[in-house]
Amino acid sequence: MSNKIKNILIGKPLANEELKGEKLNVFWGLPVMAGDAISSVAYGVEEILWVLVPAVGSIAYRQTLFVAGAIVVLLLVLVFSYRQTINSYPNGGGSYTVAKENLGELPGLAACASLFVGYVLTVAVSICAGTAALTSAIPELAAFKVPIAVFLLGLMSVGNLRGVRESARIFAIPTYIFIVSMLVLIATGLAKVYIFGYTPAASFEIPQGMGDITLFLLVRAYAAGCAGLTGVEAVSNAVPNFFHPAQKNAKKVLSLLALFVLLIFGGTSFLATIFHAVPNYDVTVLSQISLQVFGNGVMYYILQIATTVILVMAANTSFAGLPTLLSLAAGDGYAPRQFALRGGRLGFSNGILTLSFAAGLLIIVYKAETHDLVPLYAIGVFIAFTLSQLGMLAKWIKSGEKGRLGKALVNGVGSFMTVVTVVIIASSKMLEGAWISLVFIAVLVCFMKMVRRHYDDVARQLKLEAADIAKETEILEVDKHMIVIVESLNKASLKAINYARHLADDKNIVAFNISVDTNGSEKIKAKWEECGIPIPLVVKYSPFREIVEPLAEYIKSEEHESNPGDMITVVMPQFVVGKMWENILHSQTSYMIRRKLLHDRHIAVITVPYVLDE
Secondary structure, three states: OHHHHHHHHHOOOOOHHHHHHHOEOHHHHHHHHHHHHHHOHHHHHHHHHHHHHHHHHHHHHHHHHHHHHHHHHHHHHHHHHHHHHHHHOOOOOHHHHHHHHHHOHHHHHHHHHHHHHHHHHHHHHHHHHHHHHHHHHOHHHHHHHHHHHHHHHHHHHHHHHOOHHHHHHHHHHHHHHHHHHHHHHHHHHHHHHHOOOOOOOOOOOOOOOOOOOOHHHHHHHHHHHHHHHOOHHHHHHOHHHEOOOHHHHHHHHHHHHHHHHHHHHHHHHHHHHHOOOOOOOOOOHHHHHHHHHHOOOHHHHHHHHHHHHHHHHHHHHHHHHHHHHHHHHHHOOOOOHHHHOOOOOOOOHHHHHHHHHHHHHHHHHOOOOHHHHHHHHHHHHHHHHHHHHHHHHHHHHHOOOOOHHHHHHHHHHHHHHHHHHHHHHHHHHHHHHHHHHHHHHHHHHHHHHHHHHHHHHHHHHHOOOHHHHHHHHHHHOOOEEEEEEOOOOOHHHHHHHHHHHHHOOHHHEEEEEEEOOHHHHHHHHHHHHHHOOOOOEEEEEOOOOOOHHHHHHHHHOOOOOOOOOOEEEEEEEEEEOOOHHHHHHOOOHHHHHHHHHOOOOOEEEEEEEEEOOO
């Protein structure tokens, strides 16, 4: 039943040979890889206004365009820089690969951890912003923000588990509808004011800000608006997801991303200034603008629905980028190797599920409030941006490649701008929540180093030299003893006994029972003699109801006829229930025994299953 439900939700498994069909061209790749950056207009401009309007009131609208312009300049620098990254690293990896190869292990892990935080927050912020757009259009749903956001996250997860190609088809059309709707909004809004003479009026009362326009205020607004630049990294991370020529297609997607963000982010910023949008928790800035431009008609609702969908689907950028990043880290030994395995639909399913769980946790904890999540958001992404730029700069400095000076200049400018941005974001957002992201990045770096040490230690202990082969073979030339764990005499234990008798002589086999009461031990002894089983039964009374310790002590004791170095096999019967939930009704004795005994290299543990009827 579970497999049928799984096949319905995410589709039937795909063969390895079908991986080449799971690639993206430019048309399908743009909405998957660039949705986050394109959709950022729905909250990027609003975050700028959240800083300026309460502080200086109506004067804020004169400064918004300058702040937005600075953000667009930074975007263009990043796009040029990441084009060079795509050229140099066709296998993907983005900031992680660039920093690790050119700056060293620690910067590489810091970039990987920063991207992890950024991607998770991208999903949480995008889903919450999409929910806010929906509840702005339908206020009656405002009380159900968290359930709506979690439901939308679930849809995104299922869509991505279906595979790269299917997720692209699901998410592409709404993205293009949003792009067209936004361009229509900008063109109509400008025409309404400058051609038809419409006089805008603020939808809400503009606060009477008592402060002055200061450099610090503008810097804070810039830091807030930079939340809209996340997602640029994803294209360079996921170059292998594109059809051949992958690098060329990835660069086209990156260029189109820059064009649409320039038009939509810049246009929306300008409309916000002339329509005097006022940020608040109930109605988004974009909703206020579109109400004035389109009125409460069909086009308004089309745009709000498109905004909801694109914001939710902007999370797809992370679903495309993070699982690929984790697979690269796993391949290098810095993340659990399960992240490098492809699921039934040839996507990195474990990465998708991890991303979904982490983002869902944030949505619940922060009650689906976009504005509360944004302070945690940009710091991780811009640390990754900075390490990527510094890594590429180091690459060109060391390189003897022709034209390296021009490339170094691009990455040098990018490094300077992203370093300044990181300092600005850290100083202005630290107390608002950026410290949480920094702490989590540090914890992730420590975790990744711990994972690598574990894998290195496992590899060292398992490494087989030629001299070891004779030694290991010699160790195997010893007596073999079988101990069959018998909780009671039944069909499952009898199967385990028969199995042991196929592997060793009866003289080297004992059945072992642990009794927690004296009556129980007498009963099993009597039944054993009655059945005439031709191997000895050892019964140990455990007054403190211990299960594992009496067995371990018996193996070490002189009572057991093994010598040091002999091979001992512990055989455990285990019946297999028909339904998964029924497992919780049975003790996990076999698991505890395995954990205790498998630390001894001369002990093997075998489980003999006995399948029960459903």
